[in-house]
Amino acid sequence: MISLEEKEKELKYYQDTLQEVKQEIGKVIVGQEGVIEQVIWAMVSDGHALLEGMPGVGKTMLIRTISEVLSFEFSRIQFTPDLMPSDITGTKMIEIHDNGKQSFVFHEGPIFSNIVLADEINRATPKTQSSLLEAMAEKTVTIMGETRNVSSPFFVLATQNPIDMEGTYPLPEAQMDRFLLKINMGYPKKEELYEIIKRTTGTETYHVQKLLNTEKMQKIQLAVKEILVSQELLDYTVHLIMATHPEEEHASELVKKYVRYGVGPRGVQSLIKVAKARAFCSGRFHVSKGDIKHAAIPVLRHRLFRNFEGEASGIKEDIILEDVIQHTDKALNTR
Numbered sequence: 522m523i524s525l526e527e528k529e530k531e532l533k534y535y536q537d538t539l540q541e542v543k544q545e546i547g548k549v550i551v552g553q554e555g556v557i558e559q560v561i562w563a564m565v566s567d568g569h570a571l572l573e574g575m576p577g578v579g580k581t582m583l584i585r586t587i588s589e590v591l592s593f594e595f596s597r598i599q600f601t602p603d604l605m606p607s608d609i610t611g612t613k614m615i616e617i618h619d620n621g622k623q624s625f626v627f628h629e630g631p632i633f634s635n636i637v638l639a640d641e642i643n644r645a646t647p648k649t650q651s652s653l654l655e656a657m658a659e660k661t662v663t664i665m666g667e668t669r670n671v672s673s674p675f676f677v678l679a680t681q682n683p684i685d686m687e688g689t690y691p692l693p694e695a696q697m698d699r700f701l702l703k704i705n706m707g708y709p710k711k712e713e714l715y716e717i718i719k720r721t722t723g724t725e726t727y728h729v730q731k732l733l734n735t736e737k738m739q740k741i742q743l744a745v746k747e748i749l750v751s752q753e754l755l756d757y758t759v760h761l762i763m764a765t766h767p768e769e770e771h772a773s774e775l776v777k778k779y780v781r782y783g784v785g786p787r788g789v790q791s792l793i794k795v796a797k798a799r800a801f802c803s804g805r806f807h808v809s810k811g812d813i814k815h816a817a818i819p820v821l822r823h824r825l826f827r828n829f830e831g832e833a834s835g836i837k838e839d840i841i842l843e844d845v846i847q848h849t850d851k852a853l854n855t856r
Contacts, residue, residue: 535741536804538733542590545729549586550579551720552713559704559819560587560678562798567742568701569657569677578706580680584638592734593635594672600645602688606652610662632656635672635735639679643689650696653677657699674738694826701791703823748797749807758813761849762789765825773848775841779831788824795820818842
């Protein structure tokens with residue numbers, strides 16, 4: 522059994538390694554520090570992330586760079602309307618052996634990797650999208666009645682565009698809920714554009730080194746689960762989640778007016794997981810209220826469902842959630 526001092530030293534080593542991972546990714550990706558942080562939160566929480574942004578902002582490049590910094594198996598699936606579930610999961614095929622006999626042999630699909638890039642996930646049909654559901658939730662794949670485990674650790678990092686929706690199939694709520702975080706990736710700043718031009722149009726190429734293997738990542742995931750959360754912060758988190766329900770007495774006016782369904786139990790589980798990840802990545806061994814507030818919007822924005830009036834008015838989920846956080850702070854401070 523290791524001493525407390527050795528344990529702290531080990532945790533500090535992993536925290537420093539995550540900072541190095543972030544810096545290494547920054548050698549290729551200009552700006553987007555917040556997005557990089559949130560993807561790392563998802564991975565150390567053993568969760569999946571959906572990146573949404575306009576075409577050309579670097580979603581695919583970011584995920585590819587992350588896979589290069591980590592010594593993980595990586596596969597990319599370009600989602601298209603004609604993609605079939607077996608193209609993702611794999612299938613059994615007849616093989617003829619040297620002795621002339623034939624048998625069915627399973628050929629693994631790209632889902633049997635540590636990191637799966639599901640590029641433009643909303644371009645495939647719902648039937649194909651659903652082939653990811655079991656793997657994302659249960660970390661198993663069932664093919665022709667036979668269940669197989671996917672790799673460990675296992676992450677689905679998916680991308681989608683908020684425009685050009687013709688010919689797309691929006692992800693159903695059940696599948697959206699499988700993503701721990703929905704991360705919005707915006708345009709780079711003016712000064713960042715100069716650096717992007719410098720890095721991508723000249724003769725110099727930028728390389729990254731591999732810093733983290735699967736064994737270390739699994740240890741980090743275990744360490745993140747050990748981060749402490751006080752009863753006071755658990756109460757705050759539950760109050761925050763309940764405030765997203767329009768039928769609740771202490772819900773804000775925006776929630777009562779524009780929300781049809783509030784956040785479910787998986788939302789509160791995810792919020793605590795990501796708050797722990799943020800605390801760990803910040804070098805702390807306990808969750809603060811700031812961790813919960815920072816994690817709330819990317820964790821909850823795809824778990825809040827607006828009513829007809831909310832959709833017609835164009836009010837964004839992020840605005841409603843910011844109001845929920847302010848309303849919760851005010852309600853608890855005036856008790």
